[in-house]
Amino acid sequence: MDLSLLIRKNILNLTPYSSARDEFDHVAEVYLDANENPFENGYNRYPDPYQKAVKNRLSEIKGLPVENMLLGNGSDEVLDLIYRAFCEPMQDNVVSHNPSYGMYPVLSEINNVPLRKVNLDEGFQLNAQAMIDASDKNTKLFFICSPNNPSGNILAKAEIKKILNLKRGLVIIDEAYIDFANTDSWLTELANYPNLIVCQTLSKAWGLAGLRVGMCFASAEIIKVLNAIKPPYNVNELSQQAALKALNEEKHFKSNLKIILNEKIKVEQALDQMPSILKRFASDANFILVRVADAKALYDYLMARQIIVRNRSKEYLCDNCLRLTIGTPEENERLIEGIKAYSKN
The missing domain is CATH 3.90.1150.10 (Aspartate Aminotransferase, domain 1)
Known part of the structure; x- marks a missing residue:
């Protein structure tokens, strides 16, 4: 799959914002590069824009390189970044099952990208062929929530693989509740599907909903695109510190x-x-x-x-x-x- 064919042209040609911390990534004694207040209070400096300490710990827990990770101000920011990177407003579309997480249609409206809802079968089962039939050459994203919200069930892996194998756009699997499930995460399949994005969160099982720390796992190529458009300091210092503390208390x-x-x-x-x-x-x-x-x-x-x-x-x-x-x-x-x-x- 040629990712460049999926990225919005203006994003493909974007020159990312370069923060002070992008230009200097070492330890120094005097920092006069970011127009910060010099008086130390624990929070007078800008946070690490790439959350390296948190990602290094996540790498140990998840068994993935940090190059395959993006952290966001909650999963909603991650999902919005995906929309903005890959979906041309009023031209592209996304497909999701119904019912599902309520933010997908909200983000579609915000980004002016039509969302095509495909009803689940009785028992809240995914019908891959129905989702494929709802897609076309302008479909950039498939959203799949598993375990699903509000039904709570894991969606059949074989059905999801049918959509992944189609290689028509990116498949985003929202695993906000995966820690509660007695099944493997789709993280184990990342290497097999370059069109797969897995979203998780520290809000649920990790008990950090108040911090707003969402996680995105994908190919290094996809992560590079999302890093280019994210706000430079999107996860604040307090959230990074508290997230790292929680991750160290497994x-x-x-x-x-x-x-x-x-x-x-x-x-x-x-x-x-x-x-x-x-x-x-x-x-x-x-x-x-x-x-x-x-x-x-x-x-x-x-x-x-x-x-x-x-x-x-x-x-x-x-x-x-x-x-x-x-x-x-x-x-x-x-x-x-x-x-x-x-x-x-």
Whole structure:
């Protein structure tokens, strides 16, 4: 695949902004190159524009070279960069399945790039041929969310490979919830598919939603393009420091992850005993999608008890469905007791 044929022409010819830290990448005693305030307070200097310390640690965890990584101000910035690098407004299009993550259509509208939604089959299963049929010579991107949001299920690998093998545009697999799933990440396939981009985040399993650190993994060629258009200091110093601290405490991460997964089993078992839960969908994420008789009534009942869940009833295949995030043991118990109390009314 010739990546230059996918990149927007103005991006292909772009001269990237060169920051002070691009021009000098060594340790010195006096820094007078970036018009910074000289009085040290821990944050008076610009952060590392390429987050080298964080990427080096991620390289150890993920088993990938730093050249295959881009970090963003949340995954939403990463996704927006992909749109801006490869999609010509009002000319190109992108394809995604439905339902899926709600930011894809928002980013499409912002970037003036039509999004073609392809409905999932019953059971929230991906139909690769339907997505391929929806594409054309102007399709630059395929967005696939796996585990999917709001359904929570892993999408079939064989179906995704059909789209990758088409080699029509780039295939972005959004793995925000992959740490909760009992399956391999698509990172293991990066070397096999030059048209593959994998997005992950530190917001979910790593518990750093407030920091806004998204991760993008792709070929060095794709990463180079995205680095050329990203803001020079897009991940701030506080976020870099806190992310590195969390990544260095992998035991703590695994301990909390185990608690969440065990709690998920308990919540699933409790939901299966409740007559008000008409259907519980299988989930590979840290949330559970359930169908009830009246989603709004249950949502309002729980809200009155100071318990907030997500009403997903407007989404395709999600009539009268609520999405329940797995919380602490105490929070999960309040949720279970709340639904039980509702059932008795």
